[in-house]
Amino acid sequence: MKLTEYENRMLQGEYGPICAEALDYLVQFGDAFGAEKLIDISYSHYPAEMAIYDGFCEDVEHYANQGIQVAIPTTSSTLCCDLEDPSLTNCPSYLSNLQEKTKHAFRKMGILQTFTCTPQQIGFVPPMGSYISSVESSAIIYFNSVVGARTNRGGLFTRYSSVTGKYPAMGYLLDENRVPSCYCEVSIDPNYLTRLDQWSVLGYLIGEYAQDQVPYINSSKKYKPTMSQLVSLGAAMATSGSVTLFHWKGITPEATQYETSSLKHLPHLFISEKEMMETQEKFTEIQENQPIDFVVLGCPHANLSMIQYIAEKIEGRIIHENVTFWVCTNRMTKLQASNLGFTQKLERAGVRLIADTCPVESHMRSNICTRHGIPFPCYQTMISNSLKMLHYSRNLLGVKPALLSTDQCIESAIQGKRVSIYWKKDGCNERI
Amino acid sequence: MKEYKGKRIVKGSSQLHQKIEKSQLDVISAPCILCPHSFSFLGDIDSHSGKITRIDSPCKDMYISQQILAFTASKGSSSGCVILSSLAKQGKGPMAIITMQPADYNLVEGAILGGIPFIAEVDPKFFEEIQTGMQIKIQEGVCTLLEEKVLEYK
Numbered sequence: 001m002k003l004t005e006y007e008n009r010m011l012q013g014e015y016g017p018i019c020a021e022a023l024d025y026l027v028q029f030g031d032a033f034g035a036e037k038l039i040d041i042s043y044s045h046y047p048a049e050m051a052i053y054d055g056f057c058e059d060v061e062h063y064a065n066q067g068i069q070v071a072i073p074t075t076s077s078t079l080c081c082d083l084e085d086p087s088l089t090n091c092p093s094y095l096s097n098l099q100e101k102t103k104h105a106f107r108k109m110g111i112l113q114t115f116t117c118t119p120q121q122i123g124f125v126p127p128m129g130s131y132i133s134s135v136e137s138s139a140i141i142y143f144n145s146v147v148g149a150r151t152n153r154g155g156l157f158t159r160y161s162s163v164t165g166k167y168p169a170m171g172y173l174l175d176e177n178r179v180p181s182c183y184c185e186v187s188i189d190p191n192y193l194t195r196l197d198q199w200s201v202l203g204y205l206i207g208e209y210a211q212d213q214v215p216y217i218n219s220s221k222k223y224k225p226t227m228s229q230l231v232s233l234g235a236a237m238a239t240s241g242s243v244t245l246f247h248w249k250g251i252t253p254e255a256t257q258y259e260t261s262s263l264k265h266l267p268h269l270f271i272s273e274k275e276m277m278e279t280q281e282k283f284t285e286i287q288e289n290q291p292i293d294f295v296v297l298g299c300p301h302a303n304l305s306m307i308q309y310i311a312e313k314i315e316g317r318i319i320h321e322n323v324t325f326w327v328c329t330n331r332m333t334k335l336q337a338s339n340l341g342f343t344q345k346l347e348r349a350g351v352r353l354i355a356d357t358c359p360v361e362s363h364m365r366s367n368i369c370t371r372h373g374i375p376f377p378c379y380q381t382m383i384s385n386s387l388k389m390l391h392y393s394r395n396l397l398g399v400k401p402a403l404l405s406t407d408q409c410i411e412s413a414i415q416g417k418r419v420s421i422y423w424k425k426d427g428c429n430e431r432i
Numbered sequence: 433m434k435e436y437k438g439k440r441i442v443k444g445s446s447q448l449h450q451k452i453e454k455s456q457l458d459v460i461s462a463p464c465i466l467c468p469h470s471f472s473f474l475g476d477i478d479s480h481s482g483k484i485t486r487i488d489s490p491c492k493d494m495y496i497s498q499q500i501l502a503f504t505a506s507k508g509s510s511s512g513c514v515i516l517s518s519l520a521k522q523g524k525g526p527m528a529i530i531t532m533q534p535a536d537y538n539l540v541e542g543a544i545l546g547g548i549p550f551i552a553e554v555d556p557k558f559f560e561e562i563q564t565g566m567q568i569k570i571q572e573g574v575c576t577l578l579e580e581k582v583l584e585y586k
Contacts, residue, residue, distance in 0.1 A: 033441070055521055136510055137510045152537040154537070154541075155510055155514065155538045156517060171537055360474075366478070366485075371480070391475070396475055
């Protein structure tokens with residue numbers, strides 16, 4: 001790999017041993033994929049160093065104690081509990097105390113304590129074409145596809161990018177790897193694509209087919225997805241597959257570079273309402289009228305309009321006594337929700353507005369429960385509007401899943417049982 | 433013995449966090465675990481024990497430690513990298529990873545940090561020949577089936 005004079009000086013230790021080590025790792029990483037040089041990046045979304053993984057909090061604490069600071073604006077991903085009120089998720093104090101170390105370490109390093117999987121929803125929207133380094137598969141696919149920024153599926157090396165401001169020129173940072181490599185024809189009545197659960201199902205189907213390819217999506221129908229719907233779509237694609245970038249004619253910015261007719265020779269997937277309903281059924285193991293005990297909305301983390309929607313829907317009603325209802329978001333949005341009175345409406349109904357975390361990232365995983373003597377599973381069932389949440393929770397939390405619309409999730413929580421599922425648009429626009 | 437080519441992405445190292453050039457493992461020979469599906473380190477495996485937990489996998493309940501883990505492609509959450517390196521830290525990671533599809537950047541980060549050799553884009557014919565429990569060898573970017581006898585999985 002060819003390095004600049006500045007990079008060489010960094011590698012020689014002129015800017016300290018931590019930067020030298022970080023750059024060394026990035027060079028090794030780039031060499032593994034044949035990268036020719038390093039690129040300057042302008043933003044980084046950093047992994048959370050969660051307490052549920054052994055040694056990670058201590059590791060980042062040690063790292064921060066060496067006096068290193070991030071070189072570029074850096075946000076941070078989710079934790080294993082709501083750090084401001086760990087009792088909201090019943091997190092064992094051992095874990096929340098350990099997780100506190102992360103907060104202090106991040107502060108020392110200059111990392112913003114955003115603790116969210118959707119930094120794009122709190123204003124971190126890098127300019128189109130900019131190079132960034134990000135963790136969190138749902139944010140990565142959103143940045144690449146909807147925003148047009150460039151990142152690979154980042155992991156722990158985001159740390160090294162954050163402190164050096166560098167990333168190897170490879171993968172989705174390069175034009176040649178952003179070209180569509182498979183084709184998806186979506187033929188769904190727009191009335192079937194009005195809710196988050198439906199966008200989630202569509203994404204899951206595309207991801208299952210595309211795996212690590214770049215899908216080009218086309219449709220003769222017109223859709224006008226909201227930001228939340230595109231977040232759900234991408235999150236599901238990056239769950240059933242490892243899709244990092246998709247193009248959708250008329251929706252995503254880079255799709256305009258391609259002529260649909262010239263892509264029709266690519267491997268093809270056709271999606272209609274039939275495939276959508278089959279997938280929805282696959283994730284609905286709870287029968288109608290069966291009692292439920294856990295409802296989760298906000299995967300990926302809810303934005304302010306979703307919280308507003310849920311708060312207004314549930315205002316004046318109370319959830320069933322056997323049901324725990326989480327709405328997951330980040331701490332900034334929670335603060336805004338409180339200022340606008342949404343949090344209070346949710347709390348009066350018995351709904352918990354959770355910041356910093358989500359069930360999948362929490363102590364409720366089987367291995368953590370076993371270690372801390374917590375009866376497993378913590379809940380028998382889970383109702384959600386997110387296939388990503390249900391996909392991971394089925395295995396990690398041992399719950400029986402059911403995929404419902406946001407309205408049906410709320411109604412089920414109030415009745416304490418799974419309500420009937422209707423698939424067509426019922427005249428109600430979710431406005432999320 | 434037939435040899436099948438792949439692309440060596442990570443050389444691997446014998447000790448955690450040791451620079452990969454310093455202590456390169458040239459030859460690794462171990463029984464393999466073949467997952468005939470794409471694999472997510474979040475959700476498909478227990479992050480403390482290294483036991484495969486994916487419900488619909490033929491490899492469910494097998495431990496990846498001391499084995500060469502083979503799967504078609506990696507997928508899913510970007511926590512995969514964290515879980516792989518965490519398993520390696522605890523000594524419960526695989527001896528090596530081989531995949532049919534190109535390497536996933538996220539997982540490669542975990543492999544570098546965990547010192548786990550990683551070979552990608554291995555000839556699909558190799559995946560047709562091997563079964564879980566067979567002894568295989570990897571050297572540079574080449575995979576070889578050493579013993580067709582399937583060892584009883586313990």
